[in-house]
Amino acid sequence: MDTLSLLQHYWWFLIALLGALLVFLMFVQGGQALLYDLGRTEEERNLIAHSLGRKWELTFTTLVTFGGAFFASFPLFYSTSFGGATYVWMAILFCFVLQAVAYEYRRKPANVFGEKTFNIFLMINGILGPLLIGTAVGTLFTGAEFTVDRLNLAGEGGAAVISQWTSPWHGLEAVANWRNVLLGVCITLLALTLAAQYLMNDIADETLRQRAARRMRQVSVAFVILFVVWLVALLLADGATADAAGVIVLEPYKYLHNLLVLPYVAVTLIVGVVAVLWSIRLGWNGSRRAIWFGGAGSILAVLSLLLLAGWNQTAYYPSLSDLQSSLTIANSSSSLFTLRVMAWVSLFIPVVVAYVWYVWRALNRRPLTREELHEGGPQY
Amino acid sequence: MITDYLSTVDWSRAQFAMTAIYHWLFVPLTLGLGVLVALMETLYVRTGDEFWRRTTKFWMRLFGVNFAIGVATGLILEFEFGTNWSNYSHFVGDIFGAPLAIEGIFAFFLEATFVAVMFFGWNKVSRGFHLTATWLTAIGANLSAWWILVANAWMQHPVGCDFNLETVRNEMTSFSEVALSPVAVNKFFHTVTSSFTLAALFVVGVSAWYLLRGREKRMASKSIALASVFGFVFALATAYTGDRSGAIAAQTQPMKLAAMEALYDGGEGAPLTVVGVLRPEAERSSNDDAFHFRIDIPKLLSVMSFRDAGAYVPGINDLLAGNAERGILSAEEKMRRGRAAIDELERYRTARNAGDTATMEAVSRLFDRSTPEGEAFLRDYFAYFGYGYIDRPEQLVPNVPLLFYSFRVMVGAGCFFILLLAVVWWLNRRDRLASKRWLLWVAVWTIPLAYLASQAGWIVAEVGRQPWAIQEMMPVGIAASKIPSGSVTTTFFLFLALFTALLIAELSILFRQIALGPKND
Structure with a gap:
């Protein structure tokens, strides 16, 4: 493997890792979706919002960094997907704007629209955020309708656009593929499961803890069943792959082959799935430790699935309109120089992880209580 | 479309x-x-x-x-x-x-x-x-x-x-x-x-x-x-x-500076307009007809732009029509060169579609800075690539x-x-x-x-x-x-x-x- 290829694989790993962290951190969205389900009184809703509110920035920042890192390392994906599947991405952005202000404004006096409106904003983001992101990510496995010709730049007006979307639905057509929607539903159910586990960990209130455990039991069963269906469908599906000359061809059971060719990815996936199942078992009995297994397992599982999408010459964004326009990590990456510079920058990531972990522990050392809500001081 | x-x-x-x-x-x-x-x-x-x-x-x-x-x-x-x-x-x-x-x-x-x-x-x-x-x-x-x-x-x-x-x-x-x-x-x-x-x-x-x-x-x-x-x-x-921003704009974005100052005709010892009221666009074509009224500080624009009271500051007209004496290419010339660069891209695309590797290699040499012809093409033509998409010089203002x-x-x-x-x-x-x-x-x-x-x-x-x-x-x-x-x-x-x-x-x-x-x- 030459240096460029190594760096392309390295950057796809980092993108996959950021994506995996984002899925884990979407427990914040899951909790927002459960705001009225678990929080039957205003005090309980405030407790939930205050618990989740201390973490919303991390989810948001991971999303921003995920976007920036994708732009820096695979700019052709950025220009093709964002510039083509515009409706889907705009819908995602819209519901994240709602989240950003909702925590800060919901209980502030004179917030114009009332606390309930901002709670609804949180719920919209909580449900649509994971659902839309999951559906959009589904197209990394099922493909999308676009063409790419860099030399279009020699044309005029609209014809000069390098990446062109061939569906008038600009991304909305993704919902016509049941596998995309199923992944969206799975991510949403996982977010709900992790949210219930997080709230069981972070809130010292027996009523809420029992309610969260009950909801987790129901949601996690649905998640496991649907995830198994999605995973089996993935492993049985064809996938686009680049041959030695860079020509893209369809390969039956591509993702299953990837799993066999990349055994360490397979092990990561298995460990991740087992950890999530173990977290469900712990959460079933009301254990506070469930979130640690659920979080770690989600990260490992999603990381391995995204690695399957991009490594082993797989086209991580197959084109349904023109197979040769499909994007692989080799044909869509930044230059060797930029990837190298960014690789040096990425060495700082462990420092980021370290201080995020330190601060997380410092703020979550003691679980939240109802009494803390009445102590005064800043609250969401 | x-x-x-x-x-x-x-x-x-x-x-x-x-x-x-x-x-x-x-x-x-x-x-x-x-x-x-x-x-x-x-x-x-x-x-x-x-x-x-x-x-x-x-x-x-x-x-x-x-x-x-x-x-x-x-x-x-x-x-x-x-x-x-x-x-x-x-x-x-x-x-x-x-x-x-x-x-x-x-x-x-x-x-x-x-x-x-x-x-x-x-x-x-x-x-x-x-x-x-x-x-x-x-x-x-x-x-x-x-x-x-x-x-x-x-x-x-x-x-x-x-x-x-x-x-x-x-x-x-x-x-x-x-x-x-x-x-x-x-x-x-x-x-x-x-x-x-x-x-x-x-x-x-x-x-x-x-x-x-x-x-x-x-x-x-x-x-x-x-x-x-x-x-x-x-x-x-x-x-x-x-x-410092003004001085940098004078070096890197002269049209921006000229437009900020509504300076149509450049010159040495250019004044800075402190306040002024502009005439409608149709009536503005030179320094003389640009303003209903203005208050200037003589030479200050030259000083702020180049730290020299006698320095030449190009105006909008100079940047559009060109000024051979000052080494400023006209907008038309830049557009022509830019189109020539785009045409080479088009030639490359046509050759690629036809499988004409000889032409592809010829065009590739033009974009290779390590060759003399590439160095000249990139300096004299590709440097104006963006101008090739401009239809009229006035669009540059x-x-x-x-x-x-x-x-x-x-x-x-x-x-x-x-x-x-x-x-x-x-x-x-x-x-x-x-x-x-x-x-x-x-x-x-x-x-x-x-x-x-x-x-x-x-x-x-x-x-x-x-x-x-x-x-x-x-x-x-x-x-x-x-x-x-x-x-x-x-x-x-x-x-x-x-x-x-x-x-x-x-x-x-x-x-x-x-x-x-x-x-x-």
């Missing part, structure tokens, strides 16, 4: 401008107030005086109200590069994406992680750790600004890159040239110092309102003492970096009245801020400020003026760059995504409605929090 695309371009410009304007309503206060709050908390930790703890928590509360909506609008801006400007994202993503990613890794996580400690850690972590978190939040916000402004500066003055025919994009060749270009360094300092000034004026204005109401006198007086000195120092720094008046609003307001902050500091020090009610009202109403000046600055920077998305490399007309204009129009109004609603909520909350004062802290 092309008509629809042009409409898409205009709506995409409008959407990006609208998002940027809203974003910039919140960011400068975050940048400056973060530092002021950190200074106040430092005073608390050093003195142990509970007064400074209450004061810190009060201003921190206002910081929090403002912070979230700035984060939200920033997210939209980042992704709009992809949704609305897909050609741009491909053509320069190899360079432009890096600062955005670095911002996320280095700065945004710092800010996002420690802001939670800053708000909720008062009774959970030690005093020293909390102070560190507050400083790291402020540093994170300003580091974030650094990388965003590196990206923006690169659009104004692209450096450290080269075109790669194989990938049909520009690729980075020097990270240090991109990250530390003089344009980026100056832009960063000009932006953050002006933001610090705005935040200082905000603190002074709000404190002045308390003095007018006879409330919170100690907090108001102490806050004014700190913010007026802070603001005065950084307003002076803003003036210095602003002067940005909106002159908008630039001319915005520049004067920014500079005039900036000079007023220096004076106001000095006077407020002096009177507050002498304990005579509370009795000057007219001055307190001036301080209150200077808050919106500070925002106006800040927005005017960005209008000068961004409208002055038009018609380029990347200066002389890619016009906005060719940078956009190919999406129906109707969809951009829909999202434009959707976000306009959302941002406006959230702005109304933000202002309402902010006013109420100010009215409540620090009593709950």
Whole structure:
């Protein structure tokens, strides 16, 4: 493997890792979706919002960094997907704007629209955020309708656009593929499961803890069943792959082959799935430790699935309109120089992880209580 | 189809401008107030005086109200590069994406992680750790600004890159040239110092309102003492970096400078127009017929641009028609050369489609800087690539009245801020400020003026760059995504409605929090 290829694989790993962290951190969205389900009184809703509110920035920042890192390392994906599947991405952005202000404004006096409106904003983001992101990510496995010709730049007006979307639905057509929607539903159910586990960990209130455990039991069963269906469908599906000359061809059971060719990815996936199942078992009995297994397992599982999408010459964004326009990590990456510079920058990531972990522990050392809500001081 | 695309371009410009304007309503206060709050908390930790703890928590509360909506609008801006400007994202993503990613890794996580400690850690972590978190939040916000402004500066003055025919994009060749270009360094300092000034004026204005109401006198007086000195120092720094911005524009964006000054005919010892009223566009064609009236300072534009009273400053007409004596190519000539460069790309595409490898190799040699013919082609033709997409020379002139008046609003307001902050500091020090009610009202109403000046600055920077998305490399007309204009129009109004609603909520909350004062802290 030459240096460029190594760096392309390295950057796809980092993108996959950021994506995996984002899925884990979407427990914040899951909790927002459960705001009225678990929080039957205003005090309980405030407790939930205050618990989740201390973490919303991390989810948001991971999303921003995920976007920036994708732009820096695979700019052709950025220009093709964002510039083509515009409706889907705009819908995602819209519901994240709602989240950003909702925590800060919901209980502030004179917030114009009332606390309930901002709670609804949180719920919209909580449900649509994971659902839309999951559906959009589904197209990394099922493909999308676009063409790419860099030399279009020699044309005029609209014809000069390098990446062109061939569906008038600009991304909305993704919902016509049941596998995309199923992944969206799975991510949403996982977010709900992790949210219930997080709230069981972070809130010292027996009523809420029992309610969260009950909801987790129901949601996690649905998640496991649907995830198994999605995973089996993935492993049985064809996938686009680049041959030695860079020509893209369809390969039956591509993702299953990837799993066999990349055994360490397979092990990561298995460990991740087992950890999530173990977290469900712990959460079933009301254990506070469930979130640690659920979080770690989600990260490992999603990381391995995204690695399957991009490594082993797989086209991580197959084109349904023109197979040769499909994007692989080799044909869509930044230059060797930029990837190298960014690789040096990425060495700082462990420092980021370290201080995020330190601060997380410092703020979550003691679980939240109802009494803390009445102590005064800043609250969401 | 092309008509629809042009409409898409205009709506995409409008959407990006609208998002940027809203974003910039919140960011400068975050940048400056973060530092002021950190200074106040430092005073608390050093003195142990509970007064400074209450004061810190009060201003921190206002910081929090403002912070979230700035984060939200920033997210939209980042992704709009992809949704609305897909050609741009491909053509320069190899360079432009890096600062955005670095911002996320280095700065945004710092800010996002420690802001939670800053708000909720008062009774959970030690005093020293909390102070560190507050400083790291402020540093994170300003580091974030650094990388965003590196990206923006690169659009104004692209450096450290080269075109790669194989990938049909520009690729980075020097990270240090991109990250530390003089344009980026100056832009960063000009932006953050002006933001610090705005935040200082905000603190002074709000404190002045308390003095007018006879409330919170100690907090108001102490806050004014700190913010007026802070603001005065950084307003002076803003003036210095602003002067540098003008000199840099003279070197790198002469059309922007000429449009800012409504200078149609260049010359040696060019004057600076202090104030003036422009004639309608149809009547403006030379220096003689550009203004209804004007007040000039002789030679000052030459001095500010090139530090030489006799220096030649080109005007709009010189830059369009060319000036052989001064070595300025005409716009027509640049457009011809740019089209020749695009034609070579087209020749390459035709050859590729026909499998004509000989022609492909011939064109490749033209784009190879290591060969003499490549070096000449890249210097004499490809350097004008962006001009090849321009239809008429007049398209190269940005909106002159908008630039001319915005520049004067920014500079005039900036000079007023220096004076106001000095006077407020002096009177507050002498304990005579509370009795000057007219001055307190001036301080209150200077808050919106500070925002106006800040927005005017960005209008000068961004409208002055038009018609380029990347200066002389890619016009906005060719940078956009190919999406129906109707969809951009829909999202434009959707976000306009959302941002406006959230702005109304933000202002309402902010006013109420100010009215409540620090009593709950």
